[in-house]
Amino acid sequence: MVNEYYDIIIIGTGAGGGTLARILAPSGKKILVLERGTFLPKEKANWNAQEVERKKRYQTSEVWFDKQGRPVHPYTHYYVGGNTKFYGSALYRFRERDFEQVIHQDGISPEWPLKYRDFAPYYAQAERLYDVHGQRGLDPTEPPCNEDYPFPPISHEPYMQQIHDALKNKGFHPSYQPLGIKLNEVNRFLSACIRCNTCDGFPCFINAKADADINGVRPAMVYPNLTLITEAKVLRLHTSVSGREVKVVEAEIAGQRQMFSGDIVVVACGAINSAVLLLRSANDQHPNGLANSSDLVGRYYMMHKMASVAVMSIKSNPIAYPKTLSINDFYWGEKDFAYPMGNVQSLGTISEDRAAINGPPFIPKIMYKAINNRAVAWLLLTEDLPDPNNRVRIKDEKIFLNYTNNNEKAFNRLIKRWNQVLKSIEPFSFYLTTKVSLEAVGHQCGTCRFGEDPKTSVLDLNCRTHDVDNLYIVDGSFFPSSAALNPTLTIIANALRVGEHLLARLNCDVQGYQLQTGQAA
Numbered sequence: 001m002v003n004e005y006y007d008i009i010i011i012g013t014g015a016g017g018g019t020l021a022r023i024l025a026p027s028g029k030k031i032l033v034l035e036r037g038t039f040l041p042k043e044k045a046n047w048n049a050q051e052v053e054r055k056k057r058y059q060t061s062e063v064w065f066d067k068q069g070r071p072v073h074p075y076t077h078y079y080v081g082g083n084t085k086f087y088g089s090a091l092y093r094f095r096e097r098d099f100e101q102v103i104h105q106d107g108i109s110p111e112w113p114l115k116y117r118d119f120a121p122y123y124a125q126a127e128r129l130y131d132v133h134g135q136r137g138l139d140p141t142e143p144p145c146n147e148d149y150p151f152p153p154i155s156h157e158p159y160m161q162q163i164h165d166a167l168k169n170k171g172f173h174p175s176y177q178p179l180g181i182k183l184n185e186v187n188r189f190l191s192a193c194i195r196c197n198t199c200d201g202f203p204c205f206i207n208a209k210a211d212a213d214i215n216g217v218r219p220a221m222v223y224p225n226l227t228l229i230t231e232a233k234v235l236r237l238h239t240s241v242s243g244r245e246v247k248v249v250e251a252e253i254a255g256q257r258q259m260f261s262g263d264i265v266v267v268a269c270g271a272i273n274s275a276v277l278l279l280r281s282a283n284d285q286h287p288n289g290l291a292n293s294s295d296l297v298g299r300y301y302m303m304h305k306m307a308s309v310a311v312m313s314i315k316s317n318p319i320a321y322p323k324t325l326s327i328n329d330f331y332w333g334e335k336d337f338a339y340p341m342g343n344v345q346s347l348g349t350i351s352e353d354r355a356a357i358n359g360p361p362f363i364p365k366i367m368y369k370a371i372n373n374r375a376v377a378w379l380l381l382t383e384d385l386p387d388p389n390n391r392v393r394i395k396d397e398k399i400f401l402n403y404t405n406n407n408e409k410a411f412n413r414l415i416k417r418w419n420q421v422l423k424s425i426e427p428f429s430f431y432l433t434t435k436v437s438l439e440a441v442g443h444q445c446g447t448c449r450f451g452e453d454p455k456t457s458v459l460d461l462n463c464r465t466h467d468v469d470n471l472y473i474v475d476g477s478f479f480p481s482s483a484a485l486n487p488t489l490t491i492i493a494n495a496l497r498v499g500e501h502l503l504a505r506l507n508c509d510v511q512g513y514q515l516q517t518g519q520a521a
Helices: 013-027 049-054 116-129 158-169 213-220 271-280 350-357 365-372 408-425 489-507 508-519
Strands: 002-011 030-033 064-066 102-103 107-109 224-228 232-239 246-253 255-268 304-310 326-327 343-346 375-384 392-395 398-402 430-435 471-473
Touching: 002 013, 013 030, 013 213, 013 224, 013 489, 030 255, 030 304, 116 489, 158 326, 158 408, 213 471, 232 255, 232 271, 255 271, 255 489, 271 392, 271 398, 304 408, 326 408, 408 430
Parallel strands: 002 030, 002 255, 030 224, 064 398, 255 471
Antiparallel strands: 102 107, 232 246, 246 255, 304 375, 304 430, 326 343, 343 375, 392 398
């Protein structure tokens, strides 16, 4: 029995679903948003490293499996806002060349069916909608843009400014990270953000992070035509007899199966869970999974090559918010290496608690106190090349990530070169490099790639499935390649782009939609 009928059903409230809800809400259409989690509780534990990192208080308890059948404990979160509740708010535009075919040492990054110019206006809207701070003209790889960031860059703290200056003196081009936080450095009384040391990797206790909950879902909830149901896990999508449209969305709510139907169904569960939902929705018309005539649902899974480099100086340099520096001098390679290497960006604070939790057990506790005032961490990102054998699959209701590393030579070179650069700045420092494991799924993308040919893609250019007329996907699933930058702003921009298409399909005023995004900043 179907509970109620809606014009639009959105499944998931992360960067894609939360943004789409925000943009469609003013349309007056009857909208249902289903989220498997609840609102993340505001509590002291939000800023407690022991609770967040050691006890994994907010991380899902789900267990997935790798290709050998070994357990994977995914670093993912089921709350309103999704993983953006815990992200570092780094909101980069992809480079113009990222949308073209790029030759890597270990393979090819394919051309996108749409180009940077197609995403550019939506990037601008996304930056306004998510309060992005930054400065144009410093990074030689940045794509063309005719307007400034909505807000000025987040200033470097003194020690980070020293690193910035040292890099510049050596001929590099350090720039500010584009960050979505609600910080006003001119007038602290107007600033929601207090520039604390528990931002990157933590939920924000004071709602000062521009995440999909605060900037997407909550503004959408003021409209009476939008209904949000939390703790609603969608189990399956049921199609018509022809298989050409989704007729019913089946969800589990408070232990009960409930059915909803709508004219348009939008899946935004994250690249892994969106693929899983389609695979679990197999039926007679779609025996290999819903919208999977191409056999590509779940394939081309990408997660970025990621490593952290922790640097401990002999000097005391207390820092509260170091996540402000970005370096792209190695993005497209260097003089004696003609292949892309990737992005370098500073990470959040390595507090005494965080160091003790993530450090080797043999280090005395007193050392972690010293680390607190001397350490800076860096995140290194290299493009994860699309491989059809890197895939999400299900077996006996279990989720498997079949994944094999690639692009290792460029990745290892970036790590080596960045360590060399750091040592040239502070030769007497101590360095610890850690490669990120399969459990780090925060940058997941690629499992339902978009394109013009139904044989080589799952989605069309508007992110509607080729096989099912009323089914869309608006998370990182649509990426044909991963580039070497945080994917969130591209997911947000695409949700705005698809939102414009959906408004036109529903005969809504697209001009009004554009005004709404302009007002949101």
